[in-house]
Structure formats: C-alpha cells, structure tokens
Amino acid sequence: MSPLERRYARLLRLYPAGYRHSRGPELLATLLESAEEGRRRPSAREDAALILGALRAHAGHHRGGWLTAFRAAALMLLVYDVADRAVVVTSDLTRGGPALWSPTEFRLTLAALALGALAIVAALANRFAAAIVTAAAAFGVTLSLAYTMGSPVFSGFWCFPLAVVLLAPLVRRRPAPATALVRYAPVLPLVLILTSFFPSVSGILNFAALSALFLGSLVWLAVDERLAMAAGLFLLNTVLVRAALFTAEGLPAFPLVAADLAVTALPPVALLLAAGVVVPRWYGPGSSTRGGT
Structure with a gap:
C-alpha cells in the first residue's frame, strides 16, 4: 500500500462502519484514480472534503429534512x-x-x-x-x-x-x-x-x-x-x-x-x-x- 493510499484509508476510517463497508472500496479507488502521479498525501481540499463528508455521514443529514x-x-x-x-x-x-x-x-x-x-x-x-x-x-x-x-x-x-x-x-x-x-x-x-x-x-x-x-x-x-x-x-x-x-x-x-x-x-x-x-x-x-x- 502506497503512502497516499494509507492516508486516504486513514481518512475513510472517520466514516461510519456501514458506509465504509458499502462504499469505502469504491471511494478509495476513485480517489486513487483521480490523484496525480507521484503524490504522497491528499491535498488540503481533499482532507477537508473527506472530513466534512464523514461528519455528514454520521449526522445522517440526508434523512428527514x-x-x-x-x-x-x-x-x-x-x-x-x-x-x-x-x-x-x-x-x-x-x-x-x-x-x-x-x-x-x-x-x-x-x-x-x-x-x-x-x-x-x-x-x-x-x-x-x-x-x-x-x-x-x-x-x-x-x-x-x-x-x-x-x-x-x-x-x-x-x-x-x-x-x-x-x-x-x-x-x-x-x-x-x-x-x-x-x-x-x-x-x-x-x-x-x-x-x-x-x-x-x-x-x-x-x-x-x-x-x-x-x-x-x-x-x-x-x-x-x-x-x-x-x-x-x-x-x-x-x-x-x-x-x-x-x-x-x-x-x-x-x-x-x-x-x-x-x-x-x-x-x-x-x-x-x-x-x-x-x-x-x-x-x-x-x-x-x-x-x-
């Protein structure tokens, strides 16, 4: 596992277990495919987006309205x-x-x-x-x-x-x-x-x-x-x-x-x-x- 993949995987651990089980592998693959060759860590924007996404997933923001x-x-x-x-x-x-x-x-x-x-x-x-x-x-x-x-x-x-x-x-x-x-x-x-x-x-x-x-x-x-x-x-x-x-x-x-x-x-x-x-x-x-x- 590359350093970049490890960092992405660490960020994905912030998501709920059910979310990681159903969508984690797909999301990790998408992140790796879109990353520039030779990068060793996510950008600050990706860090913020993944952390915010984890908070939304835990909050269940899509439920209710x-x-x-x-x-x-x-x-x-x-x-x-x-x-x-x-x-x-x-x-x-x-x-x-x-x-x-x-x-x-x-x-x-x-x-x-x-x-x-x-x-x-x-x-x-x-x-x-x-x-x-x-x-x-x-x-x-x-x-x-x-x-x-x-x-x-x-x-x-x-x-x-x-x-x-x-x-x-x-x-x-x-x-x-x-x-x-x-x-x-x-x-x-x-x-x-x-x-x-x-x-x-x-x-x-x-x-x-x-x-x-x-x-x-x-x-x-x-x-x-x-x-x-x-x-x-x-x-x-x-x-x-x-x-x-x-x-x-x-x-x-x-x-x-x-x-x-x-x-x-x-x-x-x-x-x-x-x-x-x-x-x-x-x-x-x-x-x-x-x-x-």
Missing part, C-alpha cells in the same frame, strides 16, 4: 415554555406561595404547565395528534391567563400556537427519526432558561445564548441543515414577542419599529433562507432534504 426539523422546533418551543413556567412556579413556591400572581393566575399557570408537559411527552412519542390537542389546550389556558393579567406579552405566549402549526403536518406524514445534534435540539432552550438564574446579568447572558444558538446552527449548516431549520423556526417566537411588545406599549415611529423588527428577525430569517434555499442546491433537484424522507 423539513419534517424532522418541524418536530425538533416544536419540541424546542414546548420545552422552552414549560421550563420557563416551571422556573417561575418553583421560584414562587420557594417564597411560600404565589407572590407575583393572584391565586387564579397561579392555578392557570400550573394548568398550562401540566398541559405543556403532556404535549412534550406526546410529541416525543410521535403521538402528534395528541400533542396538538394538549398544546392547543395549553394555549387556551394561556389566553385566559393573559386576559386576567391584562397583557399577552411574555416570552412563552406564542410557543404553544407555533408548536401546533409545526406539528400539524406531522399527523399525516411521519418524520424520519432525528439523528446527531438534531436529536438533542429540544434541550437547547434550557440554556436560555438558565440565564434567568443570574438576574443581574440575565440580559447579557440571554443575548449571548441566542447568539451562540444562531452562530452554531449557521456553522453546522455545512454538516446538517436540519438544525438550522429547527433553530430558525424556534427563533420566530422572539419576533412575535417583539411585535406584541410594540402593540401593547404603543407603536413608536414606523422607522424605529421596522428597524427593531428587522434586527430581531434577522437570525431566524437568515437560518431559514440558508437552510431552505442555499443548502438544498448541494444535493440537486431530487434531494430528500426537501421532503420528509
């Missing part, structure tokens, strides 16, 4: 809302009772929390119709809570209806199982919730966490576009919350509203455009990344 991203984003929204409410409820209970709300508001919050948790369990079990019903019921309770509080503007208000919209297509078309980082996407909102435990710097930490989610998903586009899709859909909640704030507080001058909403919408729009327009071109017009299988 939008439907898998819809499921991940819906779970991210549900987890974010339920975890946020759980933190507030726990904080109030440790103070000896509902200090921030009236007893009615506290009971409504507990009801929305319980229904949201049931929606998470149903979505995780791929019982999407049940998840839609419980998430819609949780939103109904949230509307009642917003009415008693006199304002619908809080971070989780739009999570339940957005989750219902994302879950609806999954009732008829079952998404492929999530793989790699997409499998753990529902846990990512917990990082945002953790920022509330540091009140003095929560704003800075929350901005840093959102920026990390955006930049990390954007970088991971090279490996698996489904995470960017899910993160972009999840971040739409921030745009709706911002728009609701303007409505509740009174609209300032139009240029200020437009500029603020444009800045807020930039991360989700950038992620969704990159995942939905640019990335599918890598796979051709018949790519499975555009569908659900």
